[in-house]
Amino acid sequence: MFFRMIKGALFRQKSKMIMIAVTIALGASLATAMLNIMLDVGDKVNQELKAYGANITVVPKENSVLTDLYALDGQEETAAAHLKEDDIGKIKTIFWGFNILDFTPFVNTTVVLDDETEVKLTGTWFNHHLALNTGEELDAGIHSLRSWWDVKNGQWLDEQKEGTANGGAMVGTVLAERLGISSGDSLHVKTSDGEKTLSVVGVFDSGGDEDEQIFTTLATAQELSGTKGLIDSIEVSALTTPDNELAKKAATKGPGSLSPADYETWYCTAYVSSICYQIQEAIPDSVASPVRQVAESEGNILDKTQLLMILITILSLFGSALGISNLVTASVMERSNEIGLLKAIGARDYRISGIVLTEIIITAVVGGVAGYFMGYGFAQIIGQTVFNSSIEMKPMVIPIVAVLIVIVTLAGSIPAIRMLLRLRPAEVLHGR
Amino acid sequence: MSLLEIKNVSKIYGPLKALDNVNLTVENGEWLAIMGPSGSGKSTMMNIIGCMDKPSLGEVILDGVDIAKESGKKLTEIRRDKIGLIFQQFHLVNYLTAVENVMVSQYYHSMPDEKEALEALERVGLKDRAKHLPSQLSGGEQQRVCIARALINHPEIILADEPTGNLDEANENIVIDIFKQLHRQGTTLIVVTHDPEVAEVAQRTVVLEHGRLVNEIKNEGFEE
Ligand SMILES: Nc1ncnc2c1ncn2[C@@H]1O[C@H](COP(=O)(O)OP(=O)(O)OP(=O)(O)O)[C@@H](O)[C@H]1O
Ligand SMILES: [Mg+2]
Numbered sequence: 165m166f167f168r169m170i171k172g173a174l175f176r177q178k179s180k181m182i183m184i185a186v187t188i189a190l191g192a193s194l195a196t197a198m199l200n201i202m203l204d205v206g207d208k209v210n211q212e213l214k215a216y217g218a219n220i221t222v223v224p225k226e227n228s229v230l231t232d233l234y235a236l237d238g239q240e241e242t243a244a245a246h247l248k249e250d251d252i253g254k255i256k257t258i259f260w261g262f263n264i265l266d267f268t269p270f271v272n273t274t275v276v277l278d279d280e281t282e283v284k285l286t287g288t289w290f291n292h293h294l295a296l297n298t299g300e301e302l303d304a305g306i307h308s309l310r311s312w313w314d315v316k317n318g319q320w321l322d323e324q325k326e327g328t329a330n331g332g333a334m335v336g337t338v339l340a341e342r343l344g345i346s347s348g349d350s351l352h353v354k355t356s357d358g359e360k361t362l363s364v365v366g367v368f369d370s371g372g373d374e375d376e377q378i379f380t381t382l383a384t385a386q387e388l389s390g391t392k393g394l395i396d397s398i399e400v401s402a403l404t405t406p407d408n409e410l411a412k413k414a415a416t417k418g419p420g421s422l423s424p425a426d427y428e429t430w431y432c433t434a435y436v437s438s439i440c441y442q443i444q445e446a447i448p449d450s451v452a453s454p455v456r457q458v459a460e461s462e463g464n465i466l467d468k469t470q471l472l473m474i475l476i477t478i479l480s481l482f483g484s485a486l487g488i489s490n491l492v493t494a495s496v497m498e499r500s501n502e503i504g505l506l507k508a509i510g511a512r513d514y515r516i517s518g519i520v521l522t523e524i525i526i527t528a529v530v531g532g533v534a535g536y537f538m539g540y541g542f543a544q545i546i547g548q549t550v551f552n553s554s555i556e557m558k559p560m561v562i563p564i565v566a567v568l569i570v571i572v573t574l575a576g577s578i579p580a581i582r583m584l585l586r587l588r589p590a591e592v593l594h595g596r
Numbered sequence: 597m598s599l600l601e602i603k604n605v606s607k608i609y610g611p612l613k614a615l616d617n618v619n620l621t622v623e624n625g626e627w628l629a630i631m632g633p634s635g636s637g638k639s640t641m642m643n644i645i646g647c648m649d650k651p652s653l654g655e656v657i658l659d660g661v662d663i664a665k666e667s668g669k670k671l672t673e674i675r676r677d678k679i680g681l682i683f684q685q686f687h688l689v690n691y692l693t694a695v696e697n698v699m700v701s702q703y704y705h706s707m708p709d710e711k712e713a714l715e716a717l718e719r720v721g722l723k724d725r726a727k728h729l730p731s732q733l734s735g736g737e738q739q740r741v742c743i744a745r746a747l748i749n750h751p752e753i754i755l756a757d758e759p760t761g762n763l764d765e766a767n768e769n770i771v772i773d774i775f776k777q778l779h780r781q782g783t784t785l786i787v788v789t790h791d792p793e794v795a796e797v798a799q800r801t802v803v804l805e806h807g808r809l810v811n812e813i814k815n816e817g818f819e820e
Contacts (some may be wrong), residue, residue: 165703168696175692176729383612461623500765505687509678509745512669515640549815592681594639 166519173523177495181527184491189532189538191484192569194476196539200560202473202544204467209498210552220440220509221397222247222255222452246394249382251447253296255400258442263403263434267303269376270293270397271382273389276351283339285353285378287385290321290334306379309401316340318366319348331384333362336375340367351378358389400443400452403438411435481572488576492524496580503584504592513585520584522578528573597658599624599753599784600645602694605664606655607640607807614640615651624752627775627785632804638788641804642757646679647671659752676705680746682756684735686738689731694741695726698748705749706710716744721773743774753784760794762801771798 174181176202224247252269253262271287289305296302321332333351335343345351351362358417362380367373386392396437407415414422415437422430430438440452496503506516540557547555600622607615609736614637622628630638640808643649644816648671656663659678663671667767673683688697698713713783717723720740739759746754756775760768777783787798795801799818 165696165699166710169692171699171705172689172691172696361768362641363734370815377812414736502684502689505689506700506704507672508681509701510672512672528610582751586649590646593648593681593685594643 166522169519170522170526173519174526180491180498181523184495184524184527185192185531185534186208186527187484187487187491188569188573189535191481191487191572192532192535193538193542194480194563195482195565195568196478196536196561197542197546198473198477200543200557202470202477202540203558203561204543204547204555205473205551207468208346214557219404219436219455220400220401220402220443220452221259221455222443222447222450223396225449242591246391246396247447248249249386249393249399249448251450252395252398253294254446255288255398255443256296256302256441256477257298258443258446259431259440260402260434261552263439265401265403266304266308267307267400269382269395271385271389271391271394272396273355275355275388277343278352279343283353283378284376285380285385285388287380287382287389289382290323290379292382300480303310306436310374312370314371316367316369321365321379324502328432330381331362332365332376333380333384334368335364336367336377337367337369338375339377340364346402353378353388355388358388360384360388363456377428384479395546399449402436402439404439405434407435407437411437414438414441466500466566474596481568485572485576488524488573489579492520492577492580493583496520496584498514500587500592504589505589507587508593517584520581521574524573524577525570528569532566532569535569539565598622599626599659601646601655603655603657604642605644605651605656607637607644608652613807615644617654618804618807620802620809621669622753622784622786625779625782625784625800626800627779629798629801630785630786630788630802630804631790631792631795638804639661639757640786640807642786644754644756646681647675651759657810659749660759662713664734668743675764677749678752680749680751680754682739682742682746682754682759684761686730686735686742686762688738688741688745693727693729694722694733694737694744695796697730697741701745701748713744713748716748717741717749719777720744721770734767735762736764736770739763739767740774743771746770747783751783753786756787758788758790760791768794771816775803813817 199436224245226245246267249269252267255264255267258264259419268289273285273287274282275285276282291303291307292305294302294304305323314423321334335345335351343351345364347364347366349364350365353360362378362384382395387396409431410422410426411433417428419427419441431441432516436454440454443452444450499539507513542557543557547553598621600620600751602618605618606613606614614730618641624803630641632638633727640649644651645658651664654664658674661674666674668813689700692700695713695717697711698716699708714723714726717726720743721741722737722744725733725737730741733741739762743759758773763771768791775787776797779785785798787794789795797814799815801813801815802809805812
């Protein structure tokens with residue numbers, strides 16, 4: 165009988181129930197969209213910010229400022245002026261290796277052109293293919309680390325293409341203009357260690373100092389500077405967790421100052437300081453330090469965006485709770501005769517509330533499921549317009565949204581249920 | 597012992613005495629009509645007898661229990677077990693079919709039993725309309741569903757507040773016939789009415805005016 169009553173109530177008063185379901189669906193869709201974006205936005209914002217460069221640089225110990233400070237403690241420094249090319253891949257093997265998005269080595273040297281002017285030449289990876297001994301494979305290099313470079317003519321140097329790997333180069337616009345060269349031309353350079361004719365595959369505009377430089381492959385630069393197998397520095401782009409007190413303490417006083425438990429927490433959190441520390445552990449005689457501004461603003465922007473999302477979610481849920489409350493109250497009011505009658509024929513309050521709540525919850529489930537899929541759509545639309553990419557739907561959003569809907573629906577039903585409990589059959593049944 | 601004893605009952609709404617020191621006794625199996633002008637307190641009295649309202653003063657002893665002193669929960673139980681209600685506006689649940697409306701009463705009483713509910717509809721001549729929604733039934737038919745619902749749990753007392761108020765002559769007669777039948781089976785009936793024809797068929801008529809019982813007429817020509 166209970167189900168016949170529920171069925172009757174749901175199917176024979178469809179329009180009312182559909183209104184309630186739509187309200188719930190709207191709330192649910194906003195919550196779904198916002199939560200998914202919120203959970204995904206961390207990655208998205210980081211990817212956006214990654215476009216503005218690396219957030220960690222790794223240099224040999226001897227070249228670092230820190231070394232100068234520590235040199236006072238009297239330890240014998242066996243520092244190298246270079247890092248080893250073979251060690252680069254180790255960056256990916258650290259505890260937070262998964263958070264390392266990209267990295268590239270640099271070899272800097274100065275070359276002399278045919279007109280006897282000196283120009284900075286940098287050897288690096290463009291889209292270097294790495295097969296790590298962990299089995300992982302990836303492409304690393306400045307193609308993605310300098311994604312804002314505007315290639316004026318020609319194209320990005322493709323290391324994986326036969327021919328360009330050795331002797332290919334990209335030239336900054338300022339230099340290219342001065343020399344009157346463009347892609348397809350060749351450029352003769354020499355150093356004390358040798359000379360080489362580079363073929364220009366692209367001219368780029370970086371909007372900075374790099375516009376006066378030549379970028380070529382690591383091997384070419386090593387050959388020209390006579391530093392085979394060695395590199396000067398590494399730029400790393402890593403996903404990091406915003407710093408907190410613990411991270412600040414570790415960064416200023418050193419990880420050794422932490423208690424074992426704190427150390428554990430710090431080490432196992434993707435703070436920029438713990439990632440730097442782990443890189444130093446992985447690469448011998450290296451000093452990794454954060455490029456401060458970028459790391460901090462990443463955390464800030466993330467915090468703010470997420471706060472905004474949470475506020476929108478709360479507001480939208482609050483809005484739908486109000487909407488539900490209005491609709492359910494109106495529906496109970498409309499049915500006050502029926503409710504009075506059920507009371508008059510001997511139905512206890514809890515049984516009537518049970519029926520009304522069951523109806524609402526079934527409606528909420530229908531609305532919630534519909535809302536989830538609508539929210540999926542919203543999330544994708546927002547993802548496309550704001551981040552130019554799709555939003556990955558996190559399964560953990562489903563239980564969260566379900567719980568939120570139940571809470572919101574029940575909260576929205578409180579006034580109606582209170583009215584239902586207060587309703588006295590004598591007042592509605594004798595048609596005054 | 598009488599089935600119902602109303603002793604010195606008053607119902608006071610601010611300055612208004614909807615019932616003013618009413619005394620009335622109803623025997624088991626009796627058929628009583630209550631008449632009176634609009635606003636005289638008839639519905640107020642029915643609500644009190646029907647355990648949906650409490651008197652401001654006085655005692656209402658139904659089947660040995662003073663319902664003026666009982667809690668809301670106990671009153672719900674008494675309504676469920678002892679009282680059958682018939683209303684002028686029928687008050688059927690509009691999204692349930694005729695037979696389901698009868699079954700609702702069974703459901704809150706004990707166990708819904710479709711067969712028994714159909715039998716009750718048969719008694720009021722509505723077996724073939726059992727699957728219709730209230731909106732698909734005429735007023736007279738709706739009132740008969742309402743009567744079937746009131747009867748289904750075999751109440752000791754049936755309270756009908758203007759049961760024929762919204763019905764035409766033909767349907768009024770059908771309802772009166774059902775009441776006669778119920779009376780023969782020993783059901784106690786209290787019927788509020790404006791209609792002298794409906795009052796005439798009862799055993800006894802009491803008249804309320806301004807909340808007081810002003811007259812009591814025994815129906816000499818009452819036919820068992
Ligand atoms: N809840 C209430 N609050 C205030 N006054 C009330 C209330 N219920 C009833 N009354 C008043 O009590 C008086 C008796 O009302 P009641 O409904 O019993 O009259 P009635 O005899 O049934 O009238 P009718 O024939 O029109 O149905 C009326 O004056 C009515 O306005
Ligand atoms: Mg009345």
